[in-house]
Amino acid sequence: MKDEGTQVWINWSFAVPALVLMGLVNVIPIGQAFYFADGFSALPLDTRLVSSLKNTFVFTLATVLIELVLGLAMAMVLLKPLPGRGWVRAAVLIPWALPTAIMAMAWQWIFNAEYGVMGDLLYKIGLVSSPQIAWLAKPGLAMAACVLADVWKTTPFMALLLMSGLANIPDELYEAAEIDGAGPFRQFCFITLPLLKPTIALAVIFRAIQSFGVFDLVWVLTGGGPGGKTQMIALYVYDTVYRYLDIGYGCTLTLVMAGCLALMSGVVLLVAGREEA
């Protein structure tokens, strides 16, 4: 039998290829960002950074929360044995599989002020007095449009993540709860949610990171307008690098962005891990 030290080295050696790859694609670019970063003194003066961070936080919070609720509902339905479940699961995933830029174009038409179907729908059910709503020209509505489009696209992905967690909860627990007389609601509160918590935390962090870095959807749908009211941090970084050709400050902005993400992930982990510890 080998001693423990050798075994540790062997284990690590298996990880070497993965670590090298990680180093190439993570450590080097991050190091470069630190190396090229420049213009830190401009950060406190940068009003656009503040407003784009605010927009991004609003967008992230709204999308992740709505997607979590809808995704959980969707996951629980898809887990139930129903006829043709395979097909339904595949169909649900279609929005997620569509290229974002293309579906954002479609949403642009849906939200079109003159011909858009969304205004027409609301008009037909009597919620608004005119079908012509300038969705993408008003700050609040434009943000809502971005959130809605993102929810439509990414909820299936959230459901997929949560389904894997749900499938791991042993059926015996539900059976036992049933025998003890617990209804579906109490089963959900006392079995599903607590056992699903690690998966939820993972899914939320995963989605929050993606949402915080949103680019393509907003770029195509509103371009950051109107009046910069849907400008996200990633769009600002793009402008800084490609429009202002200011790579140094672009790196600084990316570092700010990375800091925000680390902070956010930390908060989620803290909240989720509190009772486990």
Added chain:
Amino acid sequence: MPGLHLPRLLTLLCALLVMGVFGCSPAKESADGRIVLRYLAGPDVGGGSREIIRRFEALHPGIKIKMVEGPAASNIRENMYSTSLMGGESTYDITYMDVVWVPKFAAQGWLLPLDDRFTPEMQDEFLPGDVLGSIYDGKIYRLPAQSDAGMLYYRKDLIEAAGFKPPRDWEDLVRIAKALQDPPKIWGFAFQGKQYEGLVCDYLEFLWGFGGRVIDKDGKIIVDSQEGIDALAAMVSTVRTHHISPEGILTFQEEEARHLFQEGKAVFMRNWPYAWNLVNSEGSPVKGKVGIMPMVGRIPGSGAATLGGWGWGISAYSEHPEEAWKFIAFATSAESLKVSYRKGGVIPARKSLFKDPEVLAKSPHFAKLYDVLIAARPRPVHPMYARISDAIQLHVSAALAGQETPEEAMKGAAAEMRAFVERK
């Protein structure tokens, strides 16, 4: 693992890597051995560019010109050029550039200086503003093709009927507008108030007309000087105090302003020369009732025009600069500019065409237009112009909307510019 063929997978991986390393830049020669030169431009409305290319290729059988028709939005084409040139690619041998791109591209070393070929004598044949806007750091990088400048359109009929004369200064314009307007049936003054590049052009005309500047000779930001604040206050007063412009001006680009004016719902309009043919077209309610003049300023004769306009450059990464020069020289010849004028109504950047009998017969207003163009000033020539423009857009727009006072707006814009622009 069944179904997974390792060698094949490796080949695929290698192929991908090779593609990644060498990129997939387009072929430099066509199938028939001709040299291929590419450029990116907006949609070729009217087919003028195609006609010029056809004529050029007939004269030079060894060269093929490929025009890539990009999106109509010029800022997207600007990014497309930037992305390609940033990578040092020779995708585009020739650049068809807005006047404001020149400093940015030139400062990066993306453009070939044309001083050897484009001599001062040749430069004299073009409108001075267009030439000035093509120069960065003492070298010339662009061959002007299309000229453009902001100007004032007014309703000749209304002004004459009321016994007025065309306005001499800003105060005069406000007075006439107030006397003749009857909102919402007819407004006093239409301009471009949306948050975009056009807003900067309009603001600069106010700024220059009031004696201000964005950057002084030493590169210091002086846009928040008293002149700058007064200029913005005048612009804001149209919506906020004098009410000679509608509240909706905040969503106006060129076309919205033109529609309002063309439907007879505005006394004055600030716009580009393109609107002339349209407001005088068949079926236009104001046909023949429109006059043009240079924009007014704080005192008579101080009005200024913002220069727009397009021209040709050669990429520093082109493998065929000699052939590229042949094409851009051909495309800016008097003959070619006349083709663009005939087919697409493009305003030529060559002085001689404003005296051309054929052109004058079709467009008698070119005589007046010449006065506007000859006095037009380029926007701040600075490699960080995009940053300057965005700061002005944001704060002028906020002032028009009443969210900031003119003083707050200009101080804010200047602070942003100082933080980013003076640093460079």
